Amino acid sequence: MAPRLAALPTPAAPATEQDWWRTAVVYQVYLRSFADSNGDGIGDLAGLRSRLPYLVWLGVDALWINPHYPSGGADGGYDVVDYRAVDPDYGDVSDLEALVADARHLGLKVILDVVPNHTSDQHPWFRAALENPDGPEAKRYHFAPPSEEPPNNWRSLFGGPAWSRTPDGRWYLHLFAPEQPDLDWRDPAVGDDFEATLRFWLDRGVSGFRVDVAYGLFKDAGLRDNPGAYSPTLFGHGPEQAMTWNQPEVHDVWRRWRAVCDEYPGTMLVGEVCLADLDQVALYSRPDEMHQSFSFRLLKSGWDAGAFGEAVSTALDAFAAVGAPVSWVLGNHDKDRQVTRFGGGAVGTARARAAALLLMALPGSPYLYAGDELALPQAVVPDEAKRDPIFHRSGGARAGRDGCRVPMPWNESPGVGFSPDGAADPWLPVPDGWAEHAVSRQSRDGGSALTLHRRALALRAAHPALGSGTATVRVDGDVLTVTCTGDGETVRCVLNMGPGTALVPGGTLLLASSTAVRPGVLPPDTAVWLLDD
Incomplete structure (x- = not known):
């Protein structure tokens, strides 16, 4: 049962059903870490379904679910084996359909994560391409003939070169982990298959898609060297990676996908577009492309009024130029928690609470990452328990993202209510003291971060100047x-x-x-x- 608090303001009139996404508060669920229904230590769709009343109580409008597909397990589900199925760890397609139906009954939209830049190396296409270099599947990836050196100087975002060898000596491209070969979107079969994937899930009632690496997909046709090596720049990928990201052809993909969504009224696309130039990011949200593309500058800004002010004003200007709302982000599954980023301890917690009020006041659509409403700190995960390929491919030089992906604390029991009693150990260990942040405890505390978020969302819904002004x-x-x-x-x-x-x-x-x-x-x-x- 959802916790109870005092009565809150009556909401103002909502946006139209078709334009709900313009001001929606979207709650991101890292499925593996949200709620485990069957005791195997892994969050699943049935567990998420049981927690939908909490999301209604909190006051959000929609939930975005990180990838639920069968996966090779190399990168938290972002190495997909089958785009039109559900990983058995999470349930099956009927479980997702039941989740969507329950969410709709409760007034919540469901957004799925789709991963079009790359597949798993266990995907049937890639397995066939390894078996037959001259077959049609090989044309759906970037292969280069055997040679002593890789075809160019491109680097993986997870560390090391972006090229690996096949058993027969060919090179193949992977801008992320070697288990994530990049698709070649110049082959029409790739686009046709993804359109079928969109329709498969739209026919099951989902309300849209978050598009992973939406600035990728196409690479320089000549595979020319990048003018600079990859580095994690402040706001995203810039001109030093001009040959791997933001190729002009990618916009035709989003026009095609937008046309598909237009056949399903009330559905939307939001793109992960990590580019240094915010004006370029906004171009992905032109009226005939995606409905939104994330503005990551608040997420990547330090605790500084000038930096925050510039992050807000530049986003408002850039997206206004294309007539799109801003989708604001302070936290997600790829970034350290705000409490830790902003200094940790009492100082970091105070700053995270203050930043949350800014986020929820801004016009457009704020995205909350599960646990942000609890002011969770970045968890310390022992090296031997880490799963993130960033940690392993960097030889431990980069901590990786496991610390923002540990299980959600629901109550004050030893297992924090993530799994039923007597369950297996969770897939990532629960830190000592994690129960101090639990939903059950914070819902009883009128001064907690959870109470603050709930009251902010109620006021946002009641005052038109907030969110829609x-x-x-x-x-x-x-x-x-x-x-x-x-x-x-x-x-x-x-x-x-x-x-x-x-x-x-x-x-x-x-x-x-x-x-x-x-x-x-x-x-x-x-x-x-x-x-x-």
Whole structure:
């Protein structure tokens, strides 16, 4: 049963059914770590289905599920073996259909993750390509003839070269792990098969897709060297990787996919587009392409009012130029938790709470990663328990992403309610003290991060200026103010990112990230929502 809290404001009128995605609050579920129904230590669809009332209670509009497909297991499900099936670890297609039906009954949309840049090396196409270099399947990947050196200088994002050898000496391209060979989208069979995949799931009632590596797919036709080596730049991939990402042909794929979604009213596409140039990111959300593409600058910005202000204002400008809403991100399955990124401990927690109020005030669609509403820190995972290929391919030089993927803490039992009593050990170990963050505990605490998120989402739904209005951005030293206006009202989100207190002009206090707020005075690392009279 969902926890109970005091009554919250009555929501304003929702967006139209077809345009729900323009302002929707989307909750990202890392399926393997959310809820285990059968005691095998692995989260599954039945477990997620049992927790849908919690998402309704929290106040989100939709859930995005990380890949649920049969997988080779090399990269957290992003190495897909069969795009039109469900991994037995998670259930089967009927379980997903039941989840979608229950979600619809509860007023929730379901978004699936689709992975078009690469497959698993266990995919039937790649296995056939290994067996027959001259067969049609070989044309669906990037192969190069045997030679002493790789065809070019391209690097894997997970470390090392982006080329590996087949048993017969050929080279094949993988911009991620060797178990994830890149597809060659210049072969029409690839696009035809993915259209069939979209229709397969749309026919089962899903409301859209998050598109993995949407800026990839096509590579330079001549396989020319990149002008620079891969490096994890601040905002994403830039001109030093000009031959591997953001090729102009990729936009035709999204026009085709948009046409498919247009046949299913009320469905949408949101793209993972990790590019340094935000104007280029926005082009993926032109009216005939995807409905949204993520703005990652808040996620990749340090705790600084100028950086946050620029992240918000540049995103608003870039997406306004193409008539698309911004999809805002502060956390996901690939990035350390905000509490840890922002300093850890009490300071990091205060900053994460304040940043959450900014995220939920902004016009557009905020994406919450499961556990963000609990202010979870980055978990410490012992090296011997780590699964992430980034850790293993870097020889341990990079910590990897396991720490943001540990099981969700639901209650204060030793197993934190992730699995039934007597279950197998969870697929990633539960850290000591994890129960301190549990849903059951925070739902009883009027000052918890969970309570803050729930109240923020209720206020967002009740005040048109939040989420569906327009916004202006102002930075005064360490203080960031975003003024949101809509339907005749104005709400200011004021965030103090400095070490000292700040004076704030008056207004009716709707919500504060800290109980230490006094009229007109904003402590460090604190945000407020103020309704202008």
